[in-house]
């Protein structure tokens with residue numbers, strides 16, 4: 650059994666992760682940390698093998714540092730940190746994904762592939778109006794992959810924030826007399842759960858740290 654504590658447990662993602670962990674046969678939910686619940690991360694670290702953090706861009710790095718210092722593996726879904734900041738968190742096993750949905754990972758990989766053949770592109774990302782950071786971590790990662798693939802992402806990345814949305818992204822490539830659109834839609838937060846549970850199972854056996862991107866575990 651893997652003992653899992655959730656940081657940001659009262660949030661939209663945190664609540665969904667708690668339910669997913671409780672539903673997994675090989676995991677036990679041992680703690681719910683969140684200022685809204687009056688429970689500090691330090692109070693749950695003693696019981697956990699792994700902490701899953703879906704908190705806020707301004708708290709995630711400190712939370713990850715506290716986990717690693719306590720010898721607890723950390724799976725981070727909170728977006729906003731750069732790779733350099735993640736590398737500076739410290740010794741231990743840290744896994745981070747800007748997007749835990751399998752379809753979103755495929756969208757990013759297809760975009761990288763397309764960029765080699767259709768170099769000009771724009772990214773439109775659309776999220777619920779409670780999202781704190783813009784552009785999204787997924788959009789920034791997609792732009793990196795497109796550039797790695799030889800493409801050019803026109804600035805700015807477009808960020809739409811509206812009630813009713815969950816997490817969506819469209820990458821549009823333009824060529825001579827044609828366009829190609831690659832679109833992914835997370836229509837519920839459950840879309841992220843298979844990826845989160847996979848990361849919880851694998852974070853104790855990483856070859857390197859931090860590892861960024863679900864594609865590294867697939």
Ligand SMILES: NC(=O)c1ccc[n+]([C@@H]2O[C@H](COP(=O)([O-])OP(=O)(O)OC[C@H]3O[C@@H](n4cnc5c(N)ncnc54)[C@H](O)[C@@H]3O)[C@@H](O)[C@H]2O)c1
Pocket residue numbers: 656657658659660661662663682683684685690703704705706708712725726727728729746747748749750779780781816841
């Ligand atoms: N990687 C992914 O696949 C993915 C998917 C969806 C959302 N996200 C990211 O996850 C994060 C959380 O999103 P959300 O929609 O659940 O937000 P949310 O605002 O609903 O929840 C955040 C929770 O964190 C709590 N919190 C605040 N400070 C904290 C601290 N210091 N320690 C622990 N918890 C703290 C808040 O009280 C709140 O309950 C955001 O950064 C979002 O972009 C990532």
